[in-house]
Amino acid sequence: MNIHENHHVLLEVRNLKMHFPIRRGLFKKVVGHVRAVDGVSFSVKKGETLGLVGESGCGKTTAGRCIVRAYSPTEGEILFREEESLTEDMRKLKVHINSHRRKDNATQGDVIDFARLQQDDLRAYRREIQMIFQDPYSSLNPRMTVLDIVSEPLVIHTQKKSAELKDHVADLLRKVGLRPEYMNRYPNAFSGGQRQRIGIARALALHPRLIVCDEPVSALDVSVQAQVVNLLQDLQAELGISYLFIAHDLSVVQHVSQRVAVMYLGKIVELAESKALYRVPKHPYTEALLSAVPSTNPDLKRERIVLTGDVPNPSNPPSGCAFHPRCRYAREICKKETPPWVETLDGHGAACHLVNELSLTGVNVE
């Protein structure tokens, strides 16, 4: 899905790489690189939720942090469609950016490359993409009140006065199902689910068009997970926001994602419409992750595929297909050659040498 050709595409990530240098010794010599994200490409449509799934250590958070430009990626493009109706502030900044960035091709039509923006220019665009974090206990500053936490982005990006700020924060708190009376309390007065709501209110403050949700419910009690997921879905329906929804297993994203990308050791190994991916997976890694998802048909006998060992170290990935040491179907070629990305016309793609030979087991989903 090319962002220049398809107007429904909001974000297109192309060949994104984030390699962290490993330094050793007195002179901090670079002795290698952790290839946390190693050539990732995907797109997110307006109002869509794309699930990004993979075991811990696959590079999901790093990819998310590149997209919000908490990191400057080593390589690749992060193409983002600009809003048609820009505010006056934004328009001025955009003119400024265009005047001295055009030679870098940071903008092309109404598409801007986030990966190439420098810190100064990023400020104007940062509001468009926000992030919600995995751990609502460590992501909120314990010494700031809810009012301070939620209004911080407004203070940085707008000229709102104190009374206006309070009204705005009260609105945001109501929107996420919290009582505005609580705005002078500190995070420790709230439960995990409520803290995550505070994080969501903060992310919403500047009307972003994309939110990277990094395992937003993984740290919460099962009983409140559904409430937070429902809140995110309601907000999406109301505000038309797009989500990149990160999770470590496929059961969480099943009901929220239109499409799902499966990541393994810094690379996307499969991407498809949710239904297709759950019913007829094409990559053995997806099949293994799916075997842990409860089926809606309890009569169906399914085998639980146990993935032995951990995700390998991304500073020294296995040869060929990085999944081969853990793959039950692996052959000689898998150890030697990197599998090509093969995509069918319906947009179901996978990187596996055996994609046309295997018939893998999925789950029944409505």
Ligand SMILES: Nc1ncnc2c1ncn2[C@@H]1O[C@H](COP(=O)(O)OP(=O)(O)O)[C@@H](O)[C@H]1O
């Ligand atoms: N700042 C960093 N410096 C060096 N290595 C990192 C850094 N951040 C993450 N990594 C490594 O990159 C890999 C991917 O990490 P991460 O993106 O957190 O994965 P996930 O979110 O899928 O669990 C891991 O091996 C992790 O140790």
Ligand SMILES: [Mg+2]
């Ligand atoms: Mg993570």
